[in-house]
Amino acid sequence: MNAPHLLGLIETYRDQGLQLLSVHMPRMESDMDVADVRVEAESLGLTGPCAVDNEHTIGDLFQTGGVWPCYFLFDAQGKLRSRAAGQLGLKMAENSLKRMLALEPAL
DSSP states (O other): OOHHHHHHHHHHHGGGTOOOOEEEOOSSGGGOOHHHHHHHHHHTTOOSOEEEOTTOHHHHHTTOTTOSSEEEEEOTTSOEEEEEESTTHHHHHHHHHHHHHHHOSOO
């Protein structure tokens, strides 16, 4: 999990409008308990909204292909501007975020 890096990005770019919405997509039945997901998210420092996608509905809509983690960047108008996934996904998302902020000062 890239939680420390992700939390650092949120802290760095919060004043420019960056917000996080987490979506938990369980890999096995034991990962479906909402209370357990909440406890784990809080232990990682993820205190914002977190959807629990037990049926992978959100994952299917965003065509994640079962790859975790996935990162999606939306602009202030709600338009999807970038997506990245896998082990290097967060670094790729960070690079996209920096480009977005250079073009558009406020998210």
